[in-house]
Amino acid sequence: xxxxxxxxxxxxxxxxxxxxxxxxxxxxxxxxxxxxxxxxxxxxxxxxxxxxxxxxxxxxxxxxxxxxxxxxxxxxxxxxxxxxxxxxxxxxxxxxxxxxxxxxxxxxxxxxxxxxxxxxxxxxxxxxxxxxxxxxxxxxxxxxxxxxxxxxxxxxxxxxxxxxxxxxxxxxxxxxxxxxxxxxxxxxxxxxxxxxxxxxxxxxxxxxxxxxxxxxxxxxxxxxxxxxxxxxxxxxxxxxxxxxxxxxxxxxxxxxxxxxxxxxxxxxxxxxxxxxxxxxxxxxxxxxxxxxxxxxxxxxxxxxxxxxxxxxxxxxxxxxxxxxxxxxxxxxxxxxxxxxxxxxxxxxxxxxxxxxxxxxxxxxxxxxxxxxxxxxxxxxxxxxxxxxxxxxxxxxxxxxxxxxxxxxxxxxxx
Numbered sequence: 001x002x003x004x005x006x007x008x009x010x011x012x013x014x015x016x017x018x019x020x021x022x023x024x025x026x027x028x029x030x031x032x033x034x035x036x037x038x039x040x041x042x043x044x045x046x047x048x049x050x051x052x053x054x055x056x057x058x059x060x061x062x063x064x065x066x067x068x069x070x071x072x073x074x075x076x077x078x079x080x081x082x083x084x085x086x087x088x089x090x091x092x093x094x095x096x097x098x099x100x101x102x103x104x105x106x107x108x109x110x111x112x113x114x115x116x117x118x119x120x121x122x123x124x125x126x127x128x129x130x131x132x133x134x135x136x137x138x139x140x141x142x143x144x145x146x147x148x149x150x151x152x153x154x155x156x157x158x159x160x161x162x163x164x165x166x167x168x169x170x171x172x173x174x175x176x177x178x179x180x181x182x183x184x185x186x187x188x189x190x191x192x193x194x195x196x197x198x199x200x201x202x203x204x205x206x207x208x209x210x211x212x213x214x215x216x217x218x219x220x221x222x223x224x225x226x227x228x229x230x231x232x233x234x235x236x237x238x239x240x241x242x243x244x245x246x247x248x249x250x251x252x253x254x255x256x257x258x259x260x261x262x263x264x265x266x267x268x269x270x271x272x273x274x275x276x277x278x279x280x281x282x283x284x285x286x287x288x289x290x291x292x293x294x295x296x297x298x299x300x301x302x303x304x305x306x307x308x309x310x311x312x313x314x315x316x317x318x319x320x321x322x323x324x325x326x327x328x329x330x331x332x333x334x335x336x337x338x339x340x341x342x343x344x345x346x347x348x349x350x351x352x353x354x355x356x357x358x359x360x361x362x363x364x365x366x367x368x369x370x371x372x373x374x375x376x377x378x379x380x381x382x383x384x385x386x387x388x389x390x391x392x393x394x395x396x397x398x399x400x401x402x403x404x405x406x407x408x409x410x411x412x413x414x
Contacts, residue, residue: 003337004028008140008150010130010163012036014106015305015322016156017113021059022330024120032122033140033148035129039114043106044183044281045221045228047071047206047316050406052323053099058411061116067222069103072205074396076385079211082266086385087205088397097406103204103219105226109319133163138300151338152345153301154329156322159286160248161307167293174286174310179367180238181283181313182258184229184276188220191227191275196268201227206316209269212373213237214261216269229272230313231258232285234371241282248284255280287312287364290357294349299342302349304329309356314366315395317359317405327410328352351413359405362395369393 005028009016012034020030073089093101131143138153155163165171191197206219214233221228240257255276305322332344372378384391396402
């Protein structure tokens with residue numbers, strides 16, 4: 001016997017939408033509460049690795065007509081000369097891992113998921129900020145005072161989740177890592193018209209320049225229409241507009257600080273940051289130690305995605321982990337009744353927690369590996385980065401680790 005549940009999901013980000021799609025495919029009544037009144041061209045580039053792609057395809061989420069770029073792999077370069085330290089090709093991801101490896105614009109991906117959710121009959125209720133919860137009900141209570149009852153609450157409200165500390169019974173704010181990132185979009189045509197930059201678009205590698213206290217990552221999205229750039233650096237080395245209070249995102253109106261920070265880096269990096277222009281985003285980078293309680297003590301609510309395992313962007317796996325969360329949550333709620341719901345939700349935590357925690361910790365290791373100053377440790381990194389060994393500091397530079405990350409099937413469990 002299986003009960004069809006009334007599910008309320010808090011947050012219409014990628015994780016929330018994927019959870020809604022998976023649960024709706026199994027016949028559950030799903031409503032998403034989203035504080036924004038509308039969706040637009042939000043975000044920048046992101047990656048959809050094979051461990052996500054295979055789930056999307058299985059669920060009938062069609063990316064055929066979404067603008068995208070197929071990734072060749074990861075290329076690591078010296079900060080000052082641009083010398084290639086190592087190429088880590090993806091090979092043929094469809095054969096090796098069961099799915100494609102895509103580089104996309106977050107807004108395009110979000111739009112596809114939103115359309116699929118609507119097609120399936122998910123109710124997406126905008127302008128609905130959740131003010132508090134009744135987890136015993138369970139119910140979500142809006143700022144307006146409206147109380148929305150459900151059988152299951154899925155809280156996917158992001159890195160600054162208000163519910164996370166309620167689940168734990170004590171405050172658990174995200175950890176400020178000391179790094180910030182600037183996310184920049186450059187017209188692909190501007191890159192293609194420059195002989196020094198055109199290969200960065202026409203040869204779709206994820207290029208990572210690594211230097212002391214900073215690194216720059218770039219890759220083409222939308223089939224080369226846009227070149228996506230992420231400049232990560234220690235906040236202490238940046239002197240432009242500062243974050244105030246609890247701010248984690250700012251709109252920056254000048255690239256002068258970026259140009260200064262990377263002035264002694266190789267010419268291609270100089271050109272890229274000079275193309276940033278104005279009105280791009282600056283983000284404070286957070287992560288979190290492993291969260292103990294993914295399931296509320298009532299047994300009727302769960303955390304999902306960045307609300308429970310916020311990650312540094314260095315593993316490019318935050319959205320993929322949310323996708324896996326959604327897949328496991330969907331499966332554990334199959335063949336479940338209200339009487340067995342709490343046990344099923346604990347199974348979700350037991351399956352997801354170890355893997356998500358390992359990816360989190362791997363991102364922290366990459367933060368250190370990318371930002372080494374020139375010296376003995378940097379030379380050792382540059383030696384091992386070329387070898388498919390455990391000592392390779394880049395997670396996917398080792399075949400076994402690469403298979404563990406990309407070959408994983410989140411629905412393949414009993």
